[in-house]
Amino acid sequence: MLTNTSQPAPAMASQIELIGRIISVHGSQASVGIPAMSPEGPEEKRITVGKFLGVAVGKTLLVGLITNVSMRPDAGAGALDTAVAELDLIGEIRTGDSGTTYFQRGVTSYPGMGDPVILIGPRELRLIFQSSGARMVEVGRLHQDSAIPASIDVDEMLSKHFAVLGTTGVGKSSSITLLLQQILQARPNLRVLLLDVHNEYGRCFGERAQVLNPNNIKLPFWLFNFDEIVDVFFGGRPGLEEEVDFLSEVIPLAKSSYAQQIGLASRIMKPGEGIGGLRYALDVPVPYRIADLLSLLDARMGKLENRASRMIYHKLMTRIETVCNDPRYAFMFENANVGGDTMAEILATLFRLPPNGKPMTVMQLAGFPSEMVDALVSVTCRMAFDLGLWSDGGAPLLVVCEEAHRYMAADHSVGFAPTRRSISRIAKEGRKYGVFLGLVSQRPAELDPTILSQCSTLFAMRMTNDRDQALLRSAVADTAANLLSFLPSLGTGEAFAFGEGVALPTRLKFKQLPAQMLPRSDTMGDDAGSGEQAEFDSRSLAAVIDRWRGRVTRPKQSAADELRAASVASPSLQPGAAPVAPAPAAPGAAPALDPNRFRLLRRPVDEVAGAGGIDRPEAPRR
Numbered sequence: 001m002l003t004n005t006s007q008p009a010p011a012m013a014s015q016i017e018l019i020g021r022i023i024s025v026h027g028s029q030a031s032v033g034i035p036a037m038s039p040e041g042p043e044e045k046r047i048t049v050g051k052f053l054g055v056a057v058g059k060t061l062l063v064g065l066i067t068n069v070s071m072r073p074d075a076g077a078g079a080l081d082t083a084v085a086e087l088d089l090i091g092e093i094r095t096g097d098s099g100t101t102y103f104q105r106g107v108t109s110y111p112g113m114g115d116p117v118i119l120i121g122p123r124e125l126r127l128i129f130q131s132s133g134a135r136m137v138e139v140g141r142l143h144q145d146s147a148i149p150a151s152i153d154v155d156e157m158l159s160k161h162f163a164v165l166g167t168t169g170v171g172k173s174s175s176i177t178l179l180l181q182q183i184l185q186a187r188p189n190l191r192v193l194l195l196d197v198h199n200e201y202g203r204c205f206g207e208r209a210q211v212l213n214p215n216n217i218k219l220p221f222w223l224f225n226f227d228e229i230v231d232v233f234f235g236g237r238p239g240l241e242e243e244v245d246f247l248s249e250v251i252p253l254a255k256s257s258y259a260q261q262i263g264l265a266s267r268i269m270k271p272g273e274g275i276g277g278l279r280y281a282l283d284v285p286v287p288y289r290i291a292d293l294l295s296l297l298d299a300r301m302g303k304l305e306n307r308a309s310r311m312i313y314h315k316l317m318t319r320i321e322t323v324c325n326d327p328r329y330a331f332m333f334e335n336a337n338v339g340g341d342t343m344a345e346i347l348a349t350l351f352r353l354p355p356n357g358k359p360m361t362v363m364q365l366a367g368f369p370s371e372m373v374d375a376l377v378s379v380t381c382r383m384a385f386d387l388g389l390w391s392d393g394g395a396p397l398l399v400v401c402e403e404a405h406r407y408m409a410a411d412h413s414v415g416f417a418p419t420r421r422s423i424s425r426i427a428k429e430g431r432k433y434g435v436f437l438g439l440v441s442q443r444p445a446e447l448d449p450t451i452l453s454q455c456s457t458l459f460a461m462r463m464t465n466d467r468d469q470a471l472l473r474s475a476v477a478d479t480a481a482n483l484l485s486f487l488p489s490l491g492t493g494e495a496f497a498f499g500e501g502v503a504l505p506t507r508l509k510f511k512q513l514p515a516q517m518l519p520r521s522d523t524m525g526d527d528a529g530s531g532e533q534a535e536f537d538s539r540s541l542a543a544v545i546d547r548w549r550g551r552v553t554r555p556k557q558s559a560a561d562e563l564r565a566a567s568v569a570s571p572s573l574q575p576g577a578a579p580v581a582p583a584p585a586a587p588g589a590a591p592a593l594d595p596n597r598f599r600l601l602r603r604p605v606d607e608v609a610g611a612g613g614i615d616r617p618e619a620p621r622r
């Protein structure tokens with residue numbers, strides 16, 4: 001190894017051990033002539049890709065990352081520096097006027113030919129990675145020196161969003177658990193909403209998180225905006241145009257109607273057409289009742305002469321009733337005909353306001369009807385953003401989305417547009433309103449690149465697919481792009497961290513999580529992962545079938561009961577424009593639906609089909 005004590009001491013180098021000299025400089029890249037290493041050399045002194053070198057330039061120590069090492073074909077016989085290391089210069093350690101040394105990103109002075117190059121030691125690494133950011137949290141250890149903690153700047157990471165990317169099984173969910181635990185510790189005022197696609201985080205956060213699933217969540221249908229409720233009514237497929245049109249006409253009327261009944265109309269309705277000359281905008285999240293919606297549709301249908309148009313109304317009403325009566329949708333349609341503005345209560349529960357010692361919500365999506373999960377994610381993310389917007393960022397919230405490529409696919413024809421919109425809004429404007437985004441994906445290449453480009457801290461874990469790597473290459477800064485070629489060689493729980501949250505792009509190993517905190521599917525039980533096959537008896541099988549069929553444990557009121565209850569609650573429901581006949585079956589109980597509204601169904605099926613009565617085949621959305 002070369003040594004040269006005649007060189008001026010750089011700002012920080014703990015011991016000057018010259019390993020080479022600058023032989024060429026290209027912008028922010030430099031080549032260093034170094035001696036070829038013997039394979040027996042100690043690990044910390046080996047010069048190889050991913051390690052940091054320092055270039056002494058006056059009182060400054062430039063910090064560079066080795067991206068390539070090779071032998072020099074042009075080295076003459078007897079030359080000491082027979083190898084060459086390519087360096088990306090990414091920061092510098094400087095000495096301030098007061099004599100204190102500090103690290104800063106970016107390079108202000110560039111090396112010249114022959115400048116001495118040293119291996120960065122533990123002291124410099126500590127200075128770089130433990131810089132005194134206000135809220136640094138330790139998430140693991142550096143690969144270069146496992147004695148040095150890898151710290152993340154929580155504020156920087158949150159405010160500009162972050163993503164954890166990597167192939168399946170490399171430890172993304174475990175890293176997210178670790179990151180969230182640390183973030184919650186560093187930011188006690190932050191609340192976290194974790195969209196748990198595979199129901200695996202239920203026990204990772206212990207007492208700090210409430211776990212929501214279809215059995216304990218209440219998300220009334222009226223919180224869904226128009227696109228979302230159409231998606232629910234149509235089972236995750238695009239709605240039929242005429243039916244959607246009719247729905248768009250009656251939903252504002254149902255809202256106005258309900259507001260009128262409870263005397264809110266004059267206070268919050270907007271001028272426009274509709275009941276009493278006033279009308280709600282389609283997407284305003286105010287309560288309405290399914291009974292009103294059906295009555296309005298029924299009244300409109302009753303006025304029509306044209307049988308084909310009547311059929312459209314009829315199909316729409318049947319569709320709505322079917323979904324409302326589906327026990328899997330009980331969390332949306334329970335009390336659908338009773339009314340009541342529970343928005344404050346729902347927001348308080350969902351977004352932990354106040355946190356009451358549980359600043360986190362784990363929303364287990366796997367138990368919801370799969371065809372409506374997109375709409376559910378859309379409504380949740382939309383409300384998260386709107387809450388931030390209307391509260392002027394008063395209640396900072398981090399939304400973490402697993403399997404992000406499902407909701408924000410690179411191919412815009414895949415997925416549900418409102419979900420994409422909801423999440424994009426958080427990505428683009430969320431930081432202004434204290435709403436932050438954390439994305440997890442095992443298929444970065446399928447993720448919308450514009451969303452990824454909004455994430456300024458990236459944790460890239462093992463990734464073997466070329467397309468995934470290419471996408472990442474376009475998302476990270478040039479200086480870091482070279483590191484991506486290491487991605488296939490990373491171990492489980494290892495990551496390259498890039499961007500605002502870390503001092504320098506670096507390879508790190510996340511801390512080990514205790515077994516009881518590892519994300520794991522609820523159904524896998526405690527033995528899962530231990531290598532032993534859990535006993536699978538007939539009771540387990542019955543439980544599996546129950547889950548499969550989406551059994552909901554809460555008893556659900558029948559639609560007829562609810563309609564009755566609703567009619568008792570509001571006998572004067574009907575708007576003037578939509579008179580409805582009294583129900584013959586229950587004298588005195590109104591509103592009743594037109595008893596003849598199903599008469600078309602009594603016709604022979606082929607006749608109904610001839611009248612356009614059979615559903616058109618609808619293309620599945622994905």
Ligand SMILES: Nc1ncnc2c1ncn2[C@@H]1O[C@H](COP(=O)(O)OP(=O)(O)OP(=O)(O)O)[C@@H](O)[C@H]1O
Nearest residue numbers: 167168169170171172173174442493510511512513
């Ligand atoms: N930080 C860690 N501490 C302890 N074990 C870990 C850690 N990271 C990963 N593992 C191990 O790796 C396994 C897979 O990790 P994890 O479930 O987090 O991967 P993943 O990338 O989320 O996988 P998938 O793509 O299937 O969701 C874990 O069950 C655990 O055994």
Ligand SMILES: [Mg+2]
Nearest residue numbers: 172173174519
């Ligand atoms: Mg996972």
